[in-house]
Amino acid sequence: MSNRGGAWGGRAPAALAVLSDVHGNLGALDAVLDDVSARGIRNIVHLGDAVYGPLDPRGTAERMIERAIPSVRGNEDRLVAFPEGRNATVDFTRSELRADHVRWLTEFPPTIAWDGLYLCHGTPRDDATYLLLDVSPSGVRARSPSEVAALVEGLEAAVVLCGHDHTPGAVRLPGGVLVANPGSVGCPAYEDDQPAPHRIENGTPHARYAILSLRDNEWTCQRIAVPYDWDAAAALAGKNGRPDWSFALATGRTCRARHEPC
Numbered sequence: 001m002s003n004r005g006g007a008w009g010g011r012a013p014a015a016l017a018v019l020s021d022v023h024g025n026l027g028a029l030d031a032v033l034d035d036v037s038a039r040g041i042r043n044i045v046h047l048g049d050a051v052y053g054p055l056d057p058r059g060t061a062e063r064m065i066e067r068a069i070p071s072v073r074g075n076e077d078r079l080v081a082f083p084e085g086r087n088a089t090v091d092f093t094r095s096e097l098r099a100d101h102v103r104w105l106t107e108f109p110p111t112i113a114w115d116g117l118y119l120c121h122g123t124p125r126d127d128a129t130y131l132l133l134d135v136s137p138s139g140v141r142a143r144s145p146s147e148v149a150a151l152v153e154g155l156e157a158a159v160v161l162c163g164h165d166h167t168p169g170a171v172r173l174p175g176g177v178l179v180a181n182p183g184s185v186g187c188p189a190y191e192d193d194q195p196a197p198h199r200i201e202n203g204t205p206h207a208r209y210a211i212l213s214l215r216d217n218e219w220t221c222q223r224i225a226v227p228y229d230w231d232a233a234a235a236l237a238g239k240n241g242r243p244d245w246s247f248a249l250a251t252g253r254t255c256r257a258r259h260e261p262c
Contacts, residue, residue: 016213020162025056061105077105080105136196161182168183187249206226
């Protein structure tokens, strides 16, 4: 299912700020938006998972609505907007949001196709599967270009933009299609048990995004890491009962990987 351009219309701009996985981290989002503005970039997109997290989901929703930032729906946007089950983070996030914020989340399309660009959260067909990384009981590894190509087969796009794994990366497929992940604005490290137990760690607590540029008829992707007050974000997560998030936000690593108490 695709929204073909949605309210954007027209042609894709020559420079586009690509954000993903804000996860309710308003301080990180504001730092990224300031950096985007300082670079003179006016067009911004978001690849999903806007508010899920123990930080400031309400403030984040307000800022993204105020800035009219188009977004596809991430797996955790889906959990908040259409609860299939409950966990502590879903309960906290929903308790902080107003009904109009939840309605805003329900309106996110699962994918967007726009003038040669294709936006998704995970893969084009599954918002909970990584596109550029493979997870197995053996660990996490980068998918080969041929494996990525199989997951985007059939798309008519020059660029495929994805999020979900919080890890900045890009691969040029045979034929020239660029597949890129900007990394996470608001969550630099986490642990998950699906499809197998694994950790994602960026190693530093910076907010991350990317700039997609069209030059000489070729798209390129520049990865950006932005400093912000991550100690304040870590303190807020701790105040809201999530020492695991607090450690990750302050360090860019998971606490269990560093043998720290969570």
